[in-house]
Amino acid sequence: MNSTVSIAIVGSGPAGCYTAQGLRKALPNAQITIYDRLASPFGLVRYGVAPDHQNTKSIQAQFARLFERENVRFAGNLEVGSDVSLKELRSLHNIVVLATGLSRDRALGICGEGLPEVYGAGRLTRLFNAHPLQTVGMPRLGESVAIIGGGNVSIDVLRLLAKQPADFANTDIDDAALAEYMQSPVRHIDFICRSSVANAPSDPVMLAELGRIPGVAFSCLDPFSVPDDASRIAGARAKAIETLLETRGGPDTRVEVSFHFGHAPIQILGDGHVCGVELAATGSQGATNVVVADSVVTAVGFDFDEDDWHGLGPIQANATTGQLGNGLYRTGWVKRGSRGTIAANRACAKSVTEEILRDLPTLDMSTKPGHAGIPWQALAHAVDYDAWKRLDIAESGAAAEGRTRKKFPSHERMVAIANNHLAGALGASEN
Amino acid sequence: MKIQVLFGTESGNAEMAAEDIAASVRDGGQEVEIHDLSDFSISELQHDPVYVFICSTYGEGDLPNTALPFFADLSIVGPDLSGMRYAIFGLGDTFYTETYSQGATKLDDKLRALGAERIGEFGRYDASTWEPVGEKAVEWFSGVLTELAVH
Numbered sequence: 001m002n003s004t005v006s007i008a009i010v011g012s013g014p015a016g017c018y019t020a021q022g023l024r025k026a027l028p029n030a031q032i033t034i035y036d037r038l039a040s041p042f043g044l045v046r047y048g049v050a051p052d053h054q055n056t057k058s059i060q061a062q063f064a065r066l067f068e069r070e071n072v073r074f075a076g077n078l079e080v081g082s083d084v085s086l087k088e089l090r091s092l093h094n095i096v097v098l099a100t101g102l103s104r105d106r107a108l109g110i111c112g113e114g115l116p117e118v119y120g121a122g123r124l125t126r127l128f129n130a131h132p133l134q135t136v137g138m139p140r141l142g143e144s145v146a147i148i149g150g151g152n153v154s155i156d157v158l159r160l161l162a163k164q165p166a167d168f169a170n171t172d173i174d175d176a177a178l179a180e181y182m183q184s185p186v187r188h189i190d191f192i193c194r195s196s197v198a199n200a201p202s203d204p205v206m207l208a209e210l211g212r213i214p215g216v217a218f219s220c221l222d223p224f225s226v227p228d229d230a231s232r233i234a235g236a237r238a239k240a241i242e243t244l245l246e247t248r249g250g251p252d253t254r255v256e257v258s259f260h261f262g263h264a265p266i267q268i269l270g271d272g273h274v275c276g277v278e279l280a281a282t283g284s285q286g287a288t289n290v291v292v293a294d295s296v297v298t299a300v301g302f303d304f305d306e307d308d309w310h311g312l313g314p315i316q317a318n319a320t321t322g323q324l325g326n327g328l329y330r331t332g333w334v335k336r337g338s339r340g341t342i343a344a345n346r347a348c349a350k351s352v353t354e355e356i357l358r359d360l361p362t363l364d365m366s367t368k369p370g371h372a373g374i375p376w377q378a379l380a381h382a383v384d385y386d387a388w389k390r391l392d393i394a395e396s397g398a399a400a401e402g403r404t405r406k407k408f409p410s411h412e413r414m415v416a417i418a419n420n421h422l423a424g425a426l427g428a429s430e431n
Numbered sequence: 432m433k434i435q436v437l438f439g440t441e442s443g444n445a446e447m448a449a450e451d452i453a454a455s456v457r458d459g460g461q462e463v464e465i466h467d468l469s470d471f472s473i474s475e476l477q478h479d480p481v482y483v484f485i486c487s488t489y490g491e492g493d494l495p496n497t498a499l500p501f502f503a504d505l506s507i508v509g510p511d512l513s514g515m516r517y518a519i520f521g522l523g524d525t526f527y528t529e530t531y532s533q534g535a536t537k538l539d540d541k542l543r544a545l546g547a548e549r550i551g552e553f554g555r556y557d558a559s560t561w562e563p564v565g566e567k568a569v570e571w572f573s574g575v576l577t578e579l580a581v582h
Contacts, residue, residue, distance in 0.1 A: 021443065055524055055558045062447050204491070205527050232491045343442040343489070347496070 005030045006370035008093040010080050012036040013043020014345040015332020016099035017063040020072045022353030023097075032072045033371040035089075037079035038132065039383040039391060039414040041067070044101055045342065046407075047131045048122075050156040051173040052163070054404060059342060067385040073371055076383035077415050083378035086310035090328060092373040094365055095356060097322075098330040102302035102338050108148060112268025113298075117142070121149070121157050121299035128160055130174035130407035132414055138180040142294025143187045146277045148265050149299035150193025151201040157297050159209065161186050162216050162255045172405045189257045190291045194282055196262045197224045197238050204236035210244060210257070217249025220259040222281075260291070268296055302338035322352035327363045329356060387418035433462040435479045437471055439486040439498025439534070444564055445522050448556070449485040451565035452520075452572045459576075469497040473504045477515055481550065481579065485568065486538050487522040492530030494537060505541050513546035518575040520554030520568055531557070551575035 007023055009016045012034045020032055040046060042060050049056045066072040080086055090096050105120025107113060119139045126134035145161065147154050164185075165178060193200050210216065218241075226238040241259065249256065262282045269276040274295055280288045306314050312324060317337035322329045331352040332345045340348075374382075383391075391408075394417050398406035408414050416422040434456050438449035449465055456463040468486075476482065489495045494502050519542075521535025532555050543549060554571035556564050 018443070054561065055526060058558060058561060059442060059444065061563060062443050065447070208528075209526075236491055346441070346443055 004367045005095065005365065006093045006368040007032045007095045007097070008089050008370070009034045009097045009099055010036075010089070011043055011099035011101060011332070011334075012038075012041040012063075012074065012076070013099065013101055013332070014045060014059070014063075014342045015101065015334070015349060016043070016097070017041075017066060018346045018349035019097050019099055019331050019353060020066050021070075022349050023356070024066070024070050024072060026353060026357055031370045033075050033093075034066075034072060035078045035080060036074070036076045039076045039411065039418050040388060041074050041076065041385075047129045048125055049129075049342075050125060050160060051128055052159070052168055052171045053156075054171060056342070057172075074383075074385040074388060075371060075374070076388060076418070077411075078374065078378055078382050081310060084374055086312075088375075092369055092371075093327075094363060094368055095327050095329070097352065097356075098324070098328075098334055099332045100334050102304060102333045104303050104305060105298055106301040106303040106338075108265060108268075108298055108300060110265055110267050112270060112274070115268055115270050115272075115274045115296075117270075117274040117295035118268060119295065119297050121147075121153050121297055122302065124157055124160065124297060125153070127177045128173055130172075130177065130409040132409055132411035134409075138177055140295065141181075141184075141186050141297075144190070144293045145186045145188070145295045145297055146190040146192060146265075146291055146293040147297045147299060148192045148277070149301075150191070150195055150261070151299065151301070152203055152206050153301075154191065154193070154297075154299035155202055155206045155210070157299055158189055158191060158257065159213065161189060162210070162213050162257065164215070164254070167213060169402045170404060172399075172403055172407060174407060174409060175400060175403070176409070185254075187255060189255060190260060190277070190293060191257060192260045192263055192265055192277065192279060192291075194262070194264045196282075197241060198226045198230045198234040200237060200261060202237065204233060204240045207237060207240040207244065211240075211247055215249070215252050215254040216247075216257060217253045217255070218244040218247060218257045218259065220245055220261070222260070222262065224261055258291070302333065304334075304337075322355055323359070381415065381419070383415060383418045387420075390420065391418040432480050433464065434481055434483060436463060436465040436483045436485065437468050438465070439468040439484070439495045439501070439538070441487055441489045441495035441497065444558075445485045445487040445495070448520065448522065448564045448568035449483075451569050452483060452485065455569045455572065467497060468501040471501060473501065473508060473510055476510065476512060480516065482515065482517040483572065483575070484517060484519040484535070484538060484542075485522070486519065486535040488527070488530060488532055488534030492527075492533030492537075494534040498534075498538070502538060502541065505545065509545065511546055512542060515542075515547040516550050517542055517547055518551045518554070518572070519549065520556065520571055522556045522558070522564065524558035526559050551578040 067074050105122045226234050263279040266278040276290045276292045395405040436449045436453050438445045440446045453463045453465040519539050521532040523532030525531050556567050
């Protein structure tokens with residue numbers, strides 16, 4: 001029965017790749033295709049992980065094996081919803097697994113959020129990563145930015161904004177975005193985290209890393225302490241922050257960072273434009289204080305679309321099951337919400353894979369065409385794995401001095417290079 | 432001589448290294464089995480001539496979650512492992528200065544405390560080098576095999 005089972009995974013980020021690994025092991029003869037709307041595989045590893053965290057991005061080598069050795073097909077530049085409907089995809093495959101992630105920055109739900117200088121963290125990380133569908137450019141941050149949210153994404157944003165060009169050696173940061181930002185880099189960053197130091201959602205090592213950026217001075221107005229019986233991670237976090245605070249900025253200080261742990265934003269202030277953020281100590285009634293800011297970056301997680309997603313209705317996080325319908329599953333952030341590291345998606349994929357295997361006897365196992373049944377108009381422009389490798393080589397070849405690669409920030413250009421349809425010489429123009 | 436390759440992984444990279452070692456052993460014409468530590472019982476530890484542990488580090492220098500039950504069983508049951516021979520390869524990242532490769536170190540300490548004998552050099556892989564982990568693991572294991580041949 002398993003010899004003909006045809007599986008579609010939508011999204012080639014960590015969630016999709018880990019699921020393909022699990023399904024390939026359990027069903028060696030299954031026909032597995034990973035579809036992606038982009039021309040490149042690996043999703044958030046490529047476009048969400050900060051460009052100066054190449055060690056984290058190196059997990060791509062593990063995922064590449066799926067396509068290079070494990071007979072999993074990559075079908076890029078195929079968007080579910082426009083090139084093929086979800087309904088059609090389900091009719092062509094026995095099993096469909098959604099691993100699309102979440103890309104919408106979660107709203108704070110406070111007054112002033114609609115002011116023009118309030119930006120989502122996803123926009124910044126996509127810009128610095130040269131995401132081809134991030135068409136709105138580098139936001140105007142001004143002299144002072146308030147970053148709201150205390151997780152690792154907030155720290156990514158802080159670090160990317162505090163670094164100088166020289167600090168990006170051996171990365172694949174988008175140089176055009178960096179140059180645009182460097183025309184007026186921020187001088188002051190307020191880092192606002194609702195949780196106390198002990199309970200903050202960040203990894204201590206992410207905080208410690210900030211101390212390696214030259215020219216940054218750190219301060220924290222409120223004294224903090226971590227209870228003696230706190231977890232090891234809380235102790236390590238407190239130690240990391242204490243070390244940062246000891247780094248007194250000298251005359252070379254370019255950027256000042258103020259930490260506000262245990263503070264929640266009450267409202268973003270400004271008449272037409274952001275001028276500050278009003279904060280209150282978490283759990284306290286009454287007294288508030290104001291930090292002056294020209295702009296706000298929100299980094300409080302990513303959210304589900306409220307719309308009716310491909311006829312499935314508005315979907316919410318579900319911790320217990322990945323099943324959405326007969327033969328239809330979801331995994332990764334689009335199942336659990338935007339929590340956890342890359343590795344957390346491996347455990348999630350394992351549980352969804354087990355669920356699928358358990359359900360196999362109840363699924364429609366009639367022979368399906370799979371990838372071959374995708375409308376020819378869509379297949380004609382699809383980017384397969386060999387085509388992606390062409391693009392991969394072109395990116396490496398175009399890397400400037402001190403860069404690991406040059407990502408092309410135009411989807412059309414990526415597709416053209418991948419599919420060898422580029423008129424004119426490679427690299428002749430920037431985009 | 433059958434070689435048992437056991438891996439403890441969080442992100443899958445230790446599994447990939449374990450698979451590469453197993454493939455190289457198989458290519459060398461030797462019998463090899465590969466298991467996830469999450470599916471391996473400590474009662475099976477004394478059946479084979481040599482065990483190869485490939486283990487990463489997670490969180491604040493801990494073993495990966497998938498290897499925790501195995502490690503807990505070793506601690507609680509405290510089996511006598513004298514006569515057991517093993518080799519160990521730890522995956523880590525010197526970016527995490529203080530906890531670098533501590534997961535594998537904890538496992539190694541435990542195995543030795545229970546009487547097992549380590550063969551060959553403690554292998555260490557540093558992700559900050561950006562070298563392919565599989566190749567480094569296979570390279571390390573060929574050294575272990577040389578050591579085994581001497582014994």
